[in-house]
Amino acid sequence: MDLTSIDLTPLLSLKDYWYATASAVLGSLIALWLTARQRNSARKDAEKHARKALLRSIQFNQERLFQIVSQLTSSSTVPNYSLDTIGMTLWLQQSHGILNDDVRQAVDAYRYQLDHIAVKLNQHLLIVTIYNGTFDEGLPRTATEAEVRQSIVMHAQQQIEAASKLIRLMTE
Secondary structure, eight states, X not given: OOGGGSOOGGGGOHHHHHHHHHHHHHHHHHHHHHHHHHHHHHHHHHHHHXXXXXXXXXXXXXXXXXXXXXXXXXXXXXXXXXXXXXXXXXXXXHTTTTSOHHHHHHHHHHHHHHHHHHHHHHHHHHHHHHSTTOOOTTSOOSOOHHHHHHHHHHHHHHHHHHHHHHHHHHHO
16 A cells, blocks of 8 residues: 555545534533533432431431430439430531531531530439439539439420421421
């Protein structure tokens, strides 16, 4: 095969260059559009998943708060279980940049209050188990069992209401 016999005139056609360039630009624009669409879809899926997980955690903790209030107001039973704040913390970290900052801050404030209730529950459990609800002479008196019980009930009731507001906020 002789190189001089190859016809190079199609390579010099401006019309062919135009079609090739237009096709490349159009293909690139379509690829960019599809990528942006896929990224938005993935972000919406991630937001939906994070909201769903946080909602489950809020609802679980709200149920535990109802249980705590019921136990502390109707019997001498001492709640000896914890609230699920670790799951909330993990999902809050994963939802950074996915969920609205106002929603994340509201859930984090709720999580903080749950941790505070958990500390009060531990204090209550210690008072009941170690001191049997009373304090001996010479021991520092920080609070009686009844005072701690009432404090937990009030705090839990406030957080039950806060959970209801959060659930409405998260489902809007």
